[in-house]
Amino acid sequence: MAYRQTNKVMEKLQSKKKEILKAAREVFAENSYQGTSIKTIAQKAKIATGTFYLYFTNKDALITMIVEEMFHELLECIKHERAHFTDGFDKLQASMEACIKLFVKEKNMAKILLVQVPGVNNAFNAKLIDIENELIKLTKEDLDELKKQDRIPHEDTFVTALAFVGSFRQVIINWLREGKPEDLEAAFATLMKYNLKGMGKGDVS
Amino acid sequence: MAYRQTNKVMEKLQSKKKEILKAAREVFAENSYQGTSIKTIAQKAKIATGTFYLYFTNKDALITMIVEEMFHELLECIKHERAHFTDGFDKLQASMEACIKLFVKEKNMAKILLVQVPGVNNAFNAKLIDIENELIKLTKEDLDELKKQDRIPHEDTFVTALAFVGSFRQVIINWLREGKPEDLEAAFATLMKYNLKGMGKGDVS
DNA sequence: TACAAATATGAATTAGCATTCATTGTTTCT
DNA sequence: AGAAACAATGAATGCTAATTCATATTTGTA
Numbered sequence: 001m002a003y004r005q006t007n008k009v010m011e012k013l014q015s016k017k018k019e020i021l022k023a024a025r026e027v028f029a030e031n032s033y034q035g036t037s038i039k040t041i042a043q044k045a046k047i048a049t050g051t052f053y054l055y056f057t058n059k060d061a062l063i064t065m066i067v068e069e070m071f072h073e074l075l076e077c078i079k080h081e082r083a084h085f086t087d088g089f090d091k092l093q094a095s096m097e098a099c100i101k102l103f104v105k106e107k108n109m110a111k112i113l114l115v116q117v118p119g120v121n122n123a124f125n126a127k128l129i130d131i132e133n134e135l136i137k138l139t140k141e142d143l144d145e146l147k148k149q150d151r152i153p154h155e156d157t158f159v160t161a162l163a164f165v166g167s168f169r170q171v172i173i174n175w176l177r178e179g180k181p182e183d184l185e186a187a188f189a190t191l192m193k194y195n196l197k198g199m200g201k202g203d204v205s
Numbered sequence: 206m207a208y209r210q211t212n213k214v215m216e217k218l219q220s221k222k223k224e225i226l227k228a229a230r231e232v233f234a235e236n237s238y239q240g241t242s243i244k245t246i247a248q249k250a251k252i253a254t255g256t257f258y259l260y261f262t263n264k265d266a267l268i269t270m271i272v273e274e275m276f277h278e279l280l281e282c283i284k285h286e287r288a289h290f291t292d293g294f295d296k297l298q299a300s301m302e303a304c305i306k307l308f309v310k311e312k313n314m315a316k317i318l319l320v321q322v323p324g325v326n327n328a329f330n331a332k333l334i335d336i337e338n339e340l341i342k343l344t345k346e347d348l349d350e351l352k353k354q355d356r357i358p359h360e361d362t363f364v365t366a367l368a369f370v371g372s373f374r375q376v377i378i379n380w381l382r383e384g385k386p387e388d389l390e391a392a393f394a395t396l397m398k399y400n401l402k403g404m405g406k407g408d409v410s
Numbered sequence: 411t412a413c414a415a416a417t418a419t420g421a422a423t424t425a426g427c428a429t430t431c432a433t434t435g436t437t438t439c440t
Numbered sequence: 441a442g443a444a445a446c447a448a449t450g451a452a453t454g455c456t457a458a459t460t461c462a463t464a465t466t467t468g469t470a
Contacts, residue, residue: 049419051417058459119330129382159392163372163399163400167403169375170372174341174367191368194364197402197403198400207445208437208439244427253448254429255431255448256447258430259448414468415466415468418465420463422460427454427455428453429452430451431449432451434449435448436445439442439443
């Protein structure tokens with residue numbers, strides 16, 4: 001009779017794939033894409049290098065899956081937090097707060113998305129750019145809404161959205177690279193105030 | 206008797222070295238460090254691959270020299286423009302305006318410094334971080350001065366400096382990658398206003 | 411238990427690219 | 441002109457790391 005996988009085996013395979021992904025996230029967070037070898041990942045995942053290729057077609061497919069997973073996690077997290085609010089300013093604040101909280105919790109994710117992967121190659125950058133553009137789009141929508149309500153001056157909301165996202169990005173990257181500011185969540189307050197004032201919100205204390 | 210180079214030959218060698226640097230800047234602007242081969246650079250510079258090694262000890266020495274040249278160009282340009290002003294806000298504005306004008310003029314420089322920033326752990330990356338840190342340091346000094354003069358609120362000037370630089374960085378990167386905003390120098394006005402308001406400058410129109 | 415299908419292994423293969431080097435071409439000086 | 445120093449060449453070398461594959465182990469069915 002034909003061989004059929006039992007549940008036990010299927011679960012084992014699934015968990016092994018997850019194990020590889022987990023190991024890979026850790027290794028990629030500390031080393032560049034080029035500087036990361038399959039052998040290293042395999043060792044960390046406690047498998048032979050050849051085994052890796054039973055789970056992923058190649059190194060590219062691995063990093064693609066990792067980045068896509070992170071993309072999904074990040075956007076879901078942001079959208080979930082935004083959903084609690086209707087006010088434009090509140091939605092902006094919720095987005096960035098969600099983002100920062102997630103990065104503090106999943107530092108490897110931040111390192112991969114912001115520090116390691118950007119230099120890989122132009123094809124990969126495209127994926128990362130998608131993530132960033134999505135965040136910029138969300139921000140611009142909030143700004144356009146606020147503009148329509150006459151709650152902020154009629155400036156170029158696209159440039160404003162870029163400035164907003166860029167200021168957070170820079171602080172997070174510096175935190176990852178140099179450990180400064182030490183307390184990212186405390187810096188969040190300063191940063192949010194800075195940006196709300198920049199947008200022209202009237203009553204920022 | 207010992208052979209002595211004539212001026213004509215020395216000049217030829219100098220200009221060939223410059224030719225290589227120029228070709229390399231062009232190639233590095235479009236490809237990552239790892240993705241750029243000496244062969245490609247040599248072809249563009251119209252020399253044999255072996256000849257490259259008569260001018261540079263290796264690939265690392267080449268990128269180091271390029272980045273150091275750019276570092277120097279950029280900081281000189283900024284410092285020169287700042288020197289015309291004594292007021293803190295004016296100095297901040299002059300710095301970023303100089304930066305943007307230089308990047309518009311030397312787009313390859315911007316691409317190398319901002320887009321091809323690889324997560325590669327080598328001299329290349331370290332040097333790029335140096336440049337950014339220098340700019341952040343300058344910004345923080347201006348902010349500290351303004352704070353001492355009680356012209357801005359007593360917020361964390363380091364985080365503020367990061368936000369300031371980060372907002373410009375993001376806009377410039379987006380311009381390089383997607384061509385938006387189309388007119389970078391026009392976006393500069395919006396961006397500067399945003400940041401001055403963010404800092405808490407009172408009379409931003 | 412036997413044997414077939416599925417998984418796992420890690421040494422061998424392969425490919426790309428930086429760097430070297432034996433050879434050829436050019437410049438300087440007598 | 442001819443020899444010695446210098447410069448240029450590009451094929452050959454060597455290294456690193458991704459991917460493959462022949463072999464071994466594990467799992468499922470009868």
